[in-house]
Amino acid sequence: MPVAILPDVSEQHCIGCALCVEICTALGPDVLRVKPVEGWKRGKAFVFYPERCISDGACIGVCPTKAIFWMRPMDYTPGQPIPLKKNAIFTKGWEEG
Secondary structure, three states: OOEEOOEEEOOOOOOOOOHHHHHHHHHOOOOEEEEEEOOEEEEEEEEOOHHHOOOOOHHHHHOOOOOEEEOOOEEOOOOOOOOEEEOOEEEOOOOOO
């Protein structure tokens, strides 16, 4: 498994504006997605394609609430979503669909 420094999104701080998704898609890597979250009408951003990340920090710079930050190196499987951290327990990430 590759090891990478990747962006992480704080679910508590993300307001679902999708600016990070827009900038990442516009620049080419297309790493992030927004998915619905129960009780939140706009959804939240998360890292879906970690293997595409070029670590340029554009998503971090555009976030109005500073919800995106670099996380420590972690293992991931290319083509699989990054596990989402919920209540200090890693759970399986969402499937795109």
